[in-house]
Amino acid sequence: MAExxxxxxxxxxxxxxxxxxxxxxxxxxxxxxGVAVFIVLIGLIQWGTxxxxxxxxxxxxxxxVLATFVQLWESGLLFKHLQPSLTRLVIGAALGAxxxxxxxxxxxLFSYVRAGLVPLVAAIFPIPKIALLPLFVIWFGIDEGSxxxxxxxxxxxxxxxxxxxxxxxxxxxxxxxxxxxxLSWSSIVRKxxxxxxxxxxxxxxxxxxxxxxxxxxxxxxxxxxxxxxxxILEAGSLYDLERLFAGVVILSLxxxxxxxxxxxxxxxxxxxxx
Amino acid sequence: xxxxxxxxxxxxxxxxxxxxRDISLDIPTGQIVCLVGPSGCGKSTLLxxxxxxxxxxxxxxxxxxxxxxxxxxxxxxxxxxxxLLPWRSVKGNISLVLEDHGIRxxxxxxxxxxxxxxxxxxxxxxxxxxxxxxxxxxxVAIARALAVNPAVMLMDEPLSAxxxxxxxxxxxxxxxxxxxxPFTAVYVTHNLAEAVRLGHTIVVLSRRPGQIRExxxxxxxxxxxxxxxPVCQSKHDLLWDLMREEARAAxxxxxDG
Numbered sequence: 278m279a280e281x282x283x284x285x286x287x288x289x290x291x292x293x294x295x296x297x298x299x300x301x302x303x304x305x306x307x308x309x310x311g312v313a314v315f316i317v318l319i320g321l322i323q324w325g326t327x328x329x330x331x332x333x334x335x336x337x338x339x340x341x342v343l344a345t346f347v348q349l350w351e352s353g354l355l356f357k358h359l360q361p362s363l364t365r366l367v368i369g370a371a372l373g374a375x376x377x378x379x380x381x382x383x384x385x386l387f388s389y390v391r392a393g394l395v396p397l398v399a400a401i402f403p404i405p406k407i408a409l410l411p412l413f414v415i416w417f418g419i420d421e422g423s424x425x426x427x428x429x430x431x432x433x434x435x436x437x438x439x440x441x442x443x444x445x446x447x448x449x450x451x452x453x454x455x456x457x458x459x460l461s462w463s464s465i466v467r468k469x470x471x472x473x474x475x476x477x478x479x480x481x482x483x484x485x486x487x488x489x490x491x492x493x494x495x496x497x498x499x500x501x502x503x504x505x506x507x508x509i510l511e512a513g514s515l516y517d518l519e520r521l522f523a524g525v526v527i528l529s530l531x532x533x534x535x536x537x538x539x540x541x542x543x544x545x546x547x548x549x550x551x
Numbered sequence: 552x553x554x555x556x557x558x559x560x561x562x563x564x565x566x567x568x569x570x571x572r573d574i575s576l577d578i579p580t581g582q583i584v585c586l587v588g589p590s591g592c593g594k595s596t597l598l599x600x601x602x603x604x605x606x607x608x609x610x611x612x613x614x615x616x617x618x619x620x621x622x623x624x625x626x627x628x629x630x631x632x633x634x635l636l637p638w639r640s641v642k643g644n645i646s647l648v649l650e651d652h653g654i655r656x657x658x659x660x661x662x663x664x665x666x667x668x669x670x671x672x673x674x675x676x677x678x679x680x681x682x683x684x685x686x687x688x689x690x691v692a693i694a695r696a697l698a699v700n701p702a703v704m705l706m707d708e709p710l711s712a713x714x715x716x717x718x719x720x721x722x723x724x725x726x727x728x729x730x731x732x733p734f735t736a737v738y739v740t741h742n743l744a745e746a747v748r749l750g751h752t753i754v755v756l757s758r759r760p761g762q763i764r765e766x767x768x769x770x771x772x773x774x775x776x777x778x779x780x781p782v783c784q785s786k787h788d789l790l791w792d793l794m795r796e797e798a799r800a801a802x803x804x805x806x807d808g
Contacts, residue, residue, distance in 0.1 A: 450634050454630060454634035457604060457705075458628075458648040458651075458695075459623075460651050468636070472638045548679075549637045549680075
């Protein structure tokens with residue numbers, strides 16, 4: 278019985294091709310999809326606002342926002358707002374990120390610094406820096422000083438955390454190799470630890486710089502005549518949605534630009550990664 | 552001329568766990584001493600003690616005689632995982648160990664060219680480690696070790712991460728390197744074929760705590776040893792007889808009790 282069954286099977290069954298089941302779970306780079314999502318979303322809002330399905334109080338017309346933006350550009354006001362904002366962003370973020378990287382490396386290298394500063398950083402991290410703005414105004418003055426300080430402070434903590442994590446993750450076998458060849462301590466730090474920590478530092482920088490852009494608006498809440506943040510806050514208090522959104526779009530573009538810059542930096546510095 | 556290493560009653564523990572017990576051994580100049588033993592017997596630990604990467608719990612590691620004048624790093628490791636800096640090219644990985652001795656420019660280039668030629672890597676000076684196969688990476692690591700002109704090479708399972716064919720090829724390369732210019736080496740491995748092929752002396756360690764069970768000498772010059780050579784085969788069988796029970800017991804041991 279069993280024999281005939283086996284025989285039948287061999288005779289009847291056509292060879293079946295093995296079913297492919299190894300697809301998915303491998304991200305591909307599909308750049309146009311992101312652009313398409315933007316276009317569809319904006320198109321939908323445009324159609325909704327035009328047909329009255331979305332009320333003018335809920336969202337502005339994208340075309341009006343664009344018109345406001347063009348006006349801003351043509352009147353030269355855009356650069357009047359952009360220039361002080363970019364200055365604040367660059368100076369504040371540079372101060373915060375460089376201090377953060379320095380402290381992060383020290384935490385990564387020295388047990389005493391780690392034991393002393395990690396709890397402090399953990400305590401500072403969750404403080405909404407905006408809450409400290411009045412304090413910063415007293416400490417650093419209502420002019421640019423308090424704005425730099427706020428942005429610097431906000432970028433500092435995430436950079437510290439990312440940096441010491443990155444230093445901790447440097448392959449210990451490379452450090453041991455350096456020691457086995459009698460490399461000096463400073464050589465090991467400069468030639469092995471820092472380049473090895475670079476991937477983690479750069480991905481931390483992505484987050485810190487996004488936070489810096491968020492804090493830019495907060496920094497311009499007090500004592501700023503010009504600046505993207507001041508522009509947005511003013512539009513918000515007047516409930517001028519077109520101007521509000523024009524300002525928000527500028528911030529978004531700024532974010533995309535910063536992210537692209539870091540991407541470029543990663544390509545240049547981290548080409549060795551597998 | 553030359554520098555011998557003497558291990559004098561080395562003991563070592565990690566916390567409660569005793570890993571090495573009373574190891575005394577001489578490593579003479581110009582010879583390859585293989586350390587074999589079951590996994591976890593502390594042979595890699597012993598190598599790190601010899602190279603000064605760890606401090607022994609008891610006993611002393613002694614250098615007898617001065618290393619050659621031009622030796623930049625008398626005790627030089629070759630690691631199982633190659634330990635190449637992925638962000639430096641082949642050339643850069645070698646210059647790394649020269650820079651600290653103030654060797655740059657022409658002198659550095661001369662040394663790098665020489666060691667790359669000796670390890671058949673001359674065409675790959677500018678390649679990044681990620682572009683190289685495992686065998687090539689280990690050749691770079693060997694070139695880097697040769698660049699500092701070591702008195703003793705400390706090789707920690709240098710071929711264990713490679714496939715069998717590559718291992719054969721690299722063994723031939725090591726034999727050729729040694730035949731051209733004999734070097735002193737302590738060669739840790741769990742592969743008896745490697746030990747029989749490359750070792751003048753083979754030290755068999757017992758399972759934890761590692762002690763010297765047996766020292767086997769092979770007098771056939773290493774350049775003349777071939778696979779299937781009766782002397783080598785009988786030494787291989789002898790070693791396996793010594794290790795079989797230890798390896799089985801070590802395999803069945805629970806980690807950390």
